[in-house]
Amino acid sequence: xxxxxxxxxxxxxxxxxxxxxxxxxxxxxxxxxxxxxxxxxxxxxxxxxxxxxxxxxxxxxxxxxxxxxxxxxxxxxxxxxxxxxxxxxxxxxxxxxxxxxxxxxxxxxxxxxxxxxxxxxxxxxxxxxxxxxxxxxxxxxxxxxxxxxxxxxxxxxxxxxxxxxxxxxxxxxxxxxxxxxxxxxxxxxxxxxxxxxxxxxxxxxxxxxxxxxxxxxxxxxxxxxxxxxxxxxxxxxxxxxx
Amino acid sequence: xxxxxxxxxxxxxxxxxxxxxxxxxxxxxxxxxxxxxxxxxxxxxxxxxxxxxxxxxxxxxxxxxxxxxxxxxxxxxxxxxxxxxxxxxxxxxxxxxxxxxxxxxxxxxxxxxxxxxxxxxxxxxxxxxxxxxxxxxxxxxxxxxxxxxxxxxxxxxxxxxxxxxxxxxxxxxxxxxxxxxxxxxxxxxxxxxxxxxxxxxxxxxxxxxxxxxxxxxxxxxxxxxxxxxxxxxxxxxxxxxx
DNA sequence: GAGTGGTCTAGACCACGAG
DNA sequence: TCGTGGTCTAGACCACTCA
Numbered sequence: 001x002x003x004x005x006x007x008x009x010x011x012x013x014x015x016x017x018x019x020x021x022x023x024x025x026x027x028x029x030x031x032x033x034x035x036x037x038x039x040x041x042x043x044x045x046x047x048x049x050x051x052x053x054x055x056x057x058x059x060x061x062x063x064x065x066x067x068x069x070x071x072x073x074x075x076x077x078x079x080x081x082x083x084x085x086x087x088x089x090x091x092x093x094x095x096x097x098x099x100x101x102x103x104x105x106x107x108x109x110x111x112x113x114x115x116x117x118x119x120x121x122x123x124x125x126x127x128x129x130x131x132x133x134x135x136x137x138x139x140x141x142x143x144x145x146x147x148x149x150x151x152x153x154x155x156x157x158x159x160x161x162x163x164x165x166x167x168x169x170x171x172x173x174x175x176x177x178x179x180x181x182x183x184x185x186x187x188x189x190x191x192x193x194x195x196x197x198x199x200x201x202x203x204x205x206x207x208x209x210x211x212x213x214x215x216x217x218x219x220x221x222x223x224x225x226x227x228x229x230x231x232x233x234x235x236x237x238x239x240x241x242x
Numbered sequence: 243x244x245x246x247x248x249x250x251x252x253x254x255x256x257x258x259x260x261x262x263x264x265x266x267x268x269x270x271x272x273x274x275x276x277x278x279x280x281x282x283x284x285x286x287x288x289x290x291x292x293x294x295x296x297x298x299x300x301x302x303x304x305x306x307x308x309x310x311x312x313x314x315x316x317x318x319x320x321x322x323x324x325x326x327x328x329x330x331x332x333x334x335x336x337x338x339x340x341x342x343x344x345x346x347x348x349x350x351x352x353x354x355x356x357x358x359x360x361x362x363x364x365x366x367x368x369x370x371x372x373x374x375x376x377x378x379x380x381x382x383x384x385x386x387x388x389x390x391x392x393x394x395x396x397x398x399x400x401x402x403x404x405x406x407x408x409x410x411x412x413x414x415x416x417x418x419x420x421x422x423x424x425x426x427x428x429x430x431x432x433x434x435x436x437x438x439x440x441x442x443x444x445x446x447x448x449x450x451x452x453x454x455x456x457x458x459x460x461x462x463x464x465x466x467x468x469x470x471x472x473x474x475x476x477x478x479x480x481x482x483x484x
Numbered sequence: 485g486a487g488t489g490g491t492c493t494a495g496a497c498c499a500c501g502a503g
Numbered sequence: 504t505c506g507t508g509g510t511c512t513a514g515a516c517c518a519c520t521c522a
Binding site (some may be wrong): 171172176195196220228 | 470
Binding site (some may be wrong): 250 | 509510511512513514519520521522
């Protein structure tokens with residue numbers, strides 16, 4: 001049961017994984033070329049590439065086209081704290097976590113109308129945040145707010161900081177987490193392989209009048225991101241509903 | 243930017259995806275064999291298999307070894323509601339969602355000691371839940387409770403139902419969600435491809451004395467599972483406590 | 485046993501990165 | 504330009520399902 005089919009690529013992946021974890025292959029180091037590795041393990045190139053794909057899916061190595069395969073630096077884990085008010089992932093930013101922000105004016109369409117509960121073609125502001133931790137991309141956020149809550153002409157960075165002050169207190173924050181493979185665009189922007197799962201979080205913030213004041217689509221690389229949701233003194237749901 | 247590399251497998255996947263969404267290929271239907279499809283699209287078998295792998299990753303088709311590729315029935319989405327008290331995924335079970343439960347006595351080791359904050363080799367009860375919705379596997383849960391909270395000799399189903407009554411009220415429930423690829427075991431148990439991401443939720447329940455009374459490791463197939471966490475009045479915490 | 489998918493081979497050609 | 508990874512080919516052999 002533990003070995004449904006003893007495949008070669010798993011054996012190779014296990015060997016390389018050991019070399020990485022034992023430090024024989026150090027972080028940042030370049031692996032031998034795929035042709036060399038294929039020769040060493042006596043397998044064909046597709047088989048060796050499948051082995052590397054496994055390690056890539058675990059986030060252990062990074063492929064750079066035209067350059068080689070590199071052992072990834074063990075990245076700090078990203079911790080998304082749920083129930084939050086801040087628009088982006090709110091890790092304590094003691095390290096150099098800088099964010100590129102770009103705002104766009106657009107009109108509601110498609111699933112955005114449902115998320116924000118607005119009528120089609122009503123004005124929205126999209127805030128696109130791409131966070132970097134040093135060199136490596138960290139998280140991608142697309143935040144949509146009704147147009148009147150985000151006046152145009154304000155630089156993105158300022159807008160993000162001020163959003164919380166400009167609206168009435170929130171009544172409810174609902175966060176939906178799901179796991180999926182990244183789109184092509186997300187994979188390239190986050191510099192992850194398209195076989196590495198992402199943690200996608202959709203956050204809907206509603207004010208006391210029931211109006212949706214923010215819809216945020218967050219995408220975090222699955223190999224180093226967690227989202228925690230803490231609830232204190234939860235009520236017994238079954239009793240509460242009765 | 244939209245077409246970094248115009249690959250053939252994407253074109254084939256797009257075509258098949260269209261056929262599925264337009265109903266030309268109906269749910270449950272078997273696709274032509276891979277050899278036939280390869281001939282139809284004039285590609286080699288590995289290329290065609292790559293195309294099918296894409297659809298598999300999206301949960302659109304299911305491969306059954308020795309039988310064929312089948313269009314999957316659009317499965318009801320699994321909704322895991324966070325902040326909960328019930329041990330397993332608590333979808334309103336109006337449909338035939340039956341769960342296989344198996345309990346095992348074991349002793350704490352490895353990461354379990356950290357999760358439950360118990361000393362190594364202290365007795366634990368493992369409750370392994372596998373839910374099915376009709377034919378298709380639904381979710382996998384491994385629940386660990388300190389041995390004294392789960393007396394031996396009680397059948398698993400009864401134990402699960404009684405757990406909530408046997409312990410003091412909870413003070414805190416912390417849930418950590420992450421996205422990753424399934425282990426080989428999880429992939430076979432949930433009958434998903436190993437390229438399909440899973441949503442893994444670790445739930446730690448603490449009672450009022452600070453003791454961990456339950457650690458649950460939930461695995462949900464990423465193509466049809468979401469986890470929602472709702473927080474009301476996040477700014478006005480005192481009201482909720484009153 | 486016939487047909488199917490699962491794995492693997494040994495190449496080919498193209499696209500990208502760095503010197 | 505040269506070495507690298509990215510994609511693809513046209514097979515082979517094994518394991519599984521089902522009649």
